[in-house]
Amino acid sequence: GAVVSQHPSRVICKSGTSVKIECRSLDFQATTMFWYRQFPKQSLMLMATSNEGSKATYEQGVEKDKFLINHASLTLSTLTVTSAHPEDSSFYICSARSSGNPTDTQYFGPGTRLTVL
Amino acid sequence: KQEVTQIPAALSVPEGENLVLNCSFTDSAIYNLQWFRQDPGKGLTSLLLIQSSQREQTSGRLNASLDKSSGRSTLYIAASQPGDSATYLCAVRAQGAQKLVFGQGTRLTINP
Numbered sequence: 001g002a003v004v005s006q007h008p009s010r011v012i013c014k015s016g017t018s019v020k021i022e023c024r025s026l027d028f029q030a031t032t033m034f035w036y037r038q039f040p041k042q043s044l045m046l047m048a049t050s051n052e053g054s055k056a057t058y059e060q061g062v063e064k065d066k067f068l069i070n071h072a073s074l075t076l077s078t079l080t081v082t083s084a085h086p087e088d089s090s091f092y093i094c095s096a097r098s099s100g101n102p103t104d105t106q107y108f109g110p111g112t113r114l115t116v117l
Numbered sequence: 118k119q120e121v122t123q124i125p126a127a128l129s130v131p132e133g134e135n136l137v138l139n140c141s142f143t144d145s146a147i148y149n150l151q152w153f154r155q156d157p158g159k160g161l162t163s164l165l166l167i168q169s170s171q172r173e174q175t176s177g178r179l180n181a182s183l184d185k186s187s188g189r190s191t192l193y194i195a196a197s198q199p200g201d202s203a204t205y206l207c208a209v210r211a212q213g214a215q216k217l218v219f220g221q222g223t224r225l226t227i228n229p
């Protein structure tokens with residue numbers, strides 16, 4: 001199946017700093033990318049959907065100025081957590097889908113564990 | 118608003134047993150339904166995707182069925198193995214929608 005990578009896999013930062021997480025589709029062009037966060041023992045919560053070259057569509061309750069999403073190319077999307085605080089500590093997972101994929105499967109990255117001290 | 122429910126929340130069975138995981142959704146106007154597996158601290162691995170026009174999909178020991186009219190899907194795992202232990206998530210994509218709506222997952226433990 002298609003491969004989606006995330007970098008870094010784990011990051012620890014001080015409160016008030018900004019953290020950037022990269023999501024790449026390695027062997028296909030991702031026309032749409034999604035960013036999720038997951039709390040322990042809970043399901044995934046969609047944060048935003050981004051289409052290449054367009055502004056991201058954020059879910060209700062997600063602060064777009066705090067979670068900056070850029071989808072500048074068909075293989076790369078970034079999530080920047082600005083002025084991170086301890087409550088932003090979570091597992092962030094990206095996902096990608098290609099419009100050219102006949103099965104329309106959505107592929108997920110391995111996740112990034114963010115810990116804000 | 119689409120809601121997805123998975124029952125049971127947790128399941129523990131001896132190795133070798135066949136088992137069924139259940140997923141139900143409230144709005145039958147779906148585009149597709151996808152089953153995923155998640156190991157602790159990891160991302161999601163896609164297992165099977167069923168288009169709205171399909172009734173089932175099979176991959177190895179896994180078989181997923183879809184009954185749109187009743188709003189249900191099942192994931193059947195044959196001859197379970199300890200390596201099957203993981204959380205299984207079902208997700209639905211509605212007609213005309215971009216995003217997936219996830220269930221809460223079933224945490225499966227296969228005991229040797």
